[in-house]
Amino acid sequence: MRIIIIGFGVIGRGLAKVLYKKREFLRKNYGDFNVVAIADRSGAIIGEDIDLKRAIEVKEKSGKIINYPGIEKSSLEVIKDVDADVVVEVTPSNLDTGEPARTHIIESFKHGKHVVTANKGPLALYFKELMETAKRYNKIFKFEASVGGAMPIINLAKETLAGNKIISIRGILNGTTNYILTKMEEGLDFETVLKEAKELGIAETNPYQDISGLDTAAKIVILANAIMGLNKTIKDVKVRGIEKITPEALFLANKRGYTIKLIGEIVNGYLIVEPKLIPINSPLNVKGTLNVAMFETDLAKEVVVVGRGAGAEETASAILSDLISIKKMIENES
Amino acid sequence: MRIIIIGFGVIGRGLAKVLYKKREFLRKNYGDFNVVAIADRSGAIIGEDIDLKRAIEVKEKSGKIINYPGIEKSSLEVIKDVDADVVVEVTPSNLDTGEPARTHIIESFKHGKHVVTANKGPLALYFKELMETAKRYNKIFKFEASVGGAMPIINLAKETLAGNKIISIRGILNGTTNYILTKMEEGLDFETVLKEAKELGIAETNPYQDISGLDTAAKIVILANAIMGLNKTIKDVKVRGIEKITPEALFLANKRGYTIKLIGEIVNGYLIVEPKLIPINSPLNVKGTLNVAMFETDLAKEVVVVGRGAGAEETASAILSDLISIKKMIENES
Incomplete structure (x- = not known):
């Protein structure tokens, strides 16, 4: 070829x-x-x-x-x-x-x-x-x-789950913000972690698109259109980023058995990106730069996939x- | 068609x-x-x-x-x-x-x-x-x-991960034994859980193939041949079942941050099915009747998939x- x-x-x-x-x-x-x-x-x-x-x-x-x-x-x-x-x-x-x-x-x-x-x-x-x-x-x-x-996602849904109606998709689709939240959970503050992430090459020099949720928004638009047959653009997504999440918020969430993750989701035709409380033992609670996606389907029921969201x-x-x-x-x- | x-x-x-x-x-x-x-x-x-x-x-x-x-x-x-x-x-x-x-x-x-x-x-x-x-x-x-x-596995590896060398596969491929171990972790003994599992239709009347690890062995033979291009039969698998696992063993494992799961694995051409200590926060620690598979690959690195292993x-x-x-x-x- x-x-x-x-x-x-x-x-x-x-x-x-x-x-x-x-x-x-x-x-x-x-x-x-x-x-x-x-x-x-x-x-x-x-x-x-x-x-x-x-x-x-x-x-x-x-x-x-x-x-x-x-x-x-x-x-x-x-x-x-x-x-x-x-x-x-x-x-x-x-x-x-x-x-x-x-x-x-x-x-x-x-x-x-x-x-x-x-x-x-x-x-x-x-x-x-x-x-x-x-x-x-x-x-x-x-x-x-x-x-x-x-992380297999589009081809997974279209081929391995072919024949299923995909009811909803939710996931962590941005490794940079997941790394930042994971580190903040260990008690470091946002600015310190961001600096470290830039030094490690995990965050770009201008990490605005990641932190604001815009990168995740673009990705759920792609999933909504490619997998669920919708006709959405990035303007259709309700987006909130992780700028206001503090180590204290994560500490309090942890105490009650939760963590906070930047979740992109497509449910009932609505596209939303926002920080959400996720139970500690949820399959969506993956650490570091990992990505995760959870499909809810009519036949296969829930399918979860975890993988590396970035890297050459x-x-x-x-x-x-x-x-x-x-x-x-x-x-x-x- | x-x-x-x-x-x-x-x-x-x-x-x-x-x-x-x-x-x-x-x-x-x-x-x-x-x-x-x-x-x-x-x-x-x-x-x-x-x-x-x-x-x-x-x-x-x-x-x-x-x-x-x-x-x-x-x-x-x-x-x-x-x-x-x-x-x-x-x-x-x-x-x-x-x-x-x-x-x-x-x-x-x-x-x-x-x-x-x-x-x-x-x-x-x-x-x-x-x-x-x-x-x-x-x-x-x-x-x-x-x-x-x-749970997508064979087509996932052959299509969505095409081009990757699959280095190892490990996973929980039998929902019945995973259900039994999950319930035993809550303190119930083997016989009680098995009886309950039969009543719920989770275990078959003769659950020997599940509990002995034979069912998992058959599945890893299929994966080894279909995904990794090996030429194995069920006789090539070293198999140990979950018969000897007690609630006490699970309790002790838990205390040290582990759980016990019946893991099937293909590593370096060897096929092994046995109960293994798995860290509590490992992606392999899925509950109930869920199945999970973790691929180690050269390009995509680790990919994990979780889904329902049984049901009509x-x-x-x-x-x-x-x-x-x-x-x-x-x-x-x-």
Whole structure:
């Protein structure tokens, strides 16, 4: 399968590392996954089977893949001109405009490419348009990595729970805030924990989207649309973040057998993100940076899944499972 | 899709109930699932679209589907003679011989039918033969319901975690023993709990397979073969049951922050079932009849899934997801 990678930040390089390190394993079990183009803001590398090890080194040393050496070609031109089966869209997420990912994805479909993305922005803002465009051009669109990182969630609900009516979904979908709350439960104050989380690379330099609940909101929009067939955007979510949670609140909750978690939930068509009291022995009480999701269904009843919501390899794991799924589908067709 | 149901006990009827109750939902989302034959030991019903409600009523009232009215035809004859896409094999599990399910499954492949089963016996004893036969006749073979009931496990590992190397699997795969241990943790003794579990229908009249660990052993054989590509049979499992666990042992474990669970595990190619000390706050510490599985993988790292391991609707949920998956595959091909 011929793959274009658009965006070569932590996630793009994480995927490249996995495709490189697991090349033989993948070939043996699923066949070839060849990266035929990589684009970042500096330009693009194009080739029949790009040397991923070198591409990663060049990017990490110089910040620009054009030093591979590549050519001055924009991401859109790569999407249009390069012969490939799949575009992996992993540019930075923008929750205000969804761009440039939205345009990249739509142009990919128009130019006959399937798409895999980890990008929450376009999915939370333009889900319906993207799905309709994929359908119009008869292309596959997969985005397991956009919610919950390596924690199986979208494909789990759509495939392993196929046939079930999903009644509700609730979960912890942001590892940064879960880490902060877990540490605050140990008695540290918000500012101290946040500083530590930034130093450890768990929180971004600007952690506003995590702490305000906006990141979780984008994710439950994706779940509501993809799994429950709703037509929501991020404006439909009632959002409250964890800014006002104190170690004292957690201490008091603990004393009564509860903890406090930033929960995203979809119940009766309503999308809500807010800190909630959760019983200590609830399956939703997972610690540190872990993510968790609980599905309530008509046949399987409750199903809970726990996994790592972030990390380069973990996100690559979700992207890879989507790529393998597409590979199986297109081989089955031909 | 045309379906034959072989075996019309609790699981077969559970599937029929779900297909009947969710007929419109399924039609709208996935298309038609028509049952064209049902066989039990008394005979068979054959028809273009069997009235499942009536079939269930007749079986539950008289114990014999031949009173539908049906005809005197054996399961094997039905498999050979009736035109269908898929055979659902749900006769009682036999862990000594794997029969009659093994023959039913093999004959289904030979007669051009895909197979879905919930039957542990043939899978734990003749996995390789069954997979090879399916391959030889180019048929699909799915068995999500054989392990963990409604808890997603086999398809989760093979699809949502595709691309990962599964390093180890450990879990609680038997709801009856988990219920007994949970109740004993509350101070009740083994015999009292077992009696109660039988009365509630949680334990079978002869719960030997559950308590001895044999049921769990069969399930980890299936996981080892299906997910990790090993070639094991039930004879390869080191098995110890929960017969010797006392409320006192649980009390002492609790005092030190542990509980005792019957854990099945596959680590470094070894298959072991035994009661193990598990930290109270471990994700493996799930209560009551719940099942849990923890995968250790190279990319996604740890993934945990919790769900209901038994129950007619829950098992039907897993069978249904396999049927939907086959429907999508054969429609994609044609």
